[in-house]
Amino acid sequence: MSSSTRVPAAGSAAPGSWTPVGKNGAPARLAGAPRQRRVPYLLVGILLVLGCAAAGVVVALRLGHRVPVLELARPVSVGQALTGRDVREVDVSAGTGLAVIPARSLVTVIGRPVAYSLPAGTLLTRQVLGAAQVPPAGQAVAAVGLKAGQVPSGLQPGNHVTVVVEPDGNAVSGKSSSPPLLSWDAVVTDVKADATDQTTVVSMQMAVEDARQLAAVPAGQVDLVETSGGGQ
Known part of the structure; x- marks a missing residue:
C-alpha cells in the first residue's frame, strides 16, 4: 500500500502545534504579547512638557517686564513747582505695586507743586503732588x-x-x-x-x-x- 502525505489545509495549525482557546472559543491573547497603548501616553507626556515650558517662558517674561516711569532727578522742597530739570525717566519692574506716574505723563507733571520735601531718586506718584501737606497733625x-x-x-x-x-x-x-x-x-x-x-x-x-x-x-x-x- 502506498503511503500518502497529508498537507495541512490553509489556515490550519501545523502538526504538533496548538493555539490556546478562550472560554468563548476565540483565540486567547498570550501573556507576553505587547499592548499597543503606549503611543497615546507618550504623546500626552510630550504635550505636558511643552505646556510647562511655555508657562515658564510667560512667567519669565512677566517678571522681566519693565516700564518707564518718572522720578526726581534732584531734591525738591514742599510747595515747589516741578520743572523738566527736576524729573527724569527710569525703568522699574511692572510688578512694584506702586502707583507710579508713567514717563508718557510728563506733561501732566510739569508745573505741579510737590506736597512734601523729597530727596532725589523718589519715584513720583499722584500722592506726592498737590497742595502742601506739611506739617501734618501733631x-x-x-x-x-x-x-x-x-x-x-x-x-x-x-x-x-x-x-x-x-x-x-x-x-x-x-x-x-x-x-x-x-x-x-x-x-x-x-x-x-x-x-x-x-x-x-x-x-x-x-x-x-x-x-x-x-x-x-x-x-x-x-x-x-x-x-x-x-x-x-
Whole structure:
C-alpha cells in the first residue's frame, strides 16, 4: 500500500502545534504579547512638557517686564513747582505695586507743586503732588540759622537729622550747673544759604513740643547730625 502525505489545509495549525482557546472559543491573547497603548501616553507626556515650558517662558517674561516711569532727578522742597530739570525717566519692574506716574505723563507733571520735601531718586506718584501737606497733625516746622560746622555738608530736604543742643558756655566755665543735653529727631524740609554763605537756614519738621523747645534755644547752640532714613 502506498503511503500518502497529508498537507495541512490553509489556515490550519501545523502538526504538533496548538493555539490556546478562550472560554468563548476565540483565540486567547498570550501573556507576553505587547499592548499597543503606549503611543497615546507618550504623546500626552510630550504635550505636558511643552505646556510647562511655555508657562515658564510667560512667567519669565512677566517678571522681566519693565516700564518707564518718572522720578526726581534732584531734591525738591514742599510747595515747589516741578520743572523738566527736576524729573527724569527710569525703568522699574511692572510688578512694584506702586502707583507710579508713567514717563508718557510728563506733561501732566510739569508745573505741579510737590506736597512734601523729597530727596532725589523718589519715584513720583499722584500722592506726592498737590497742595502742601506739611506739617501734618501733631507736627510743626522749626527753622534754625547755622554756621559752618553746625550743619552737615550736602544736607538736603528729606534727610533725617538729630538736633543736638550744645551746653551753655557759662555752664562749661562753672558759673552755673550744666543742664541735661537736649536732642530731637527731625526731617529737613528746606535748606537755604544766605547771600554771604556765612549762615545756612535749615527748616525741619518735628513734633510740636520738640519744635517749641528748639525755638527757645539761644542762637549758636544747635548742631545737626544727619542720620539714616529716607524722605517722607
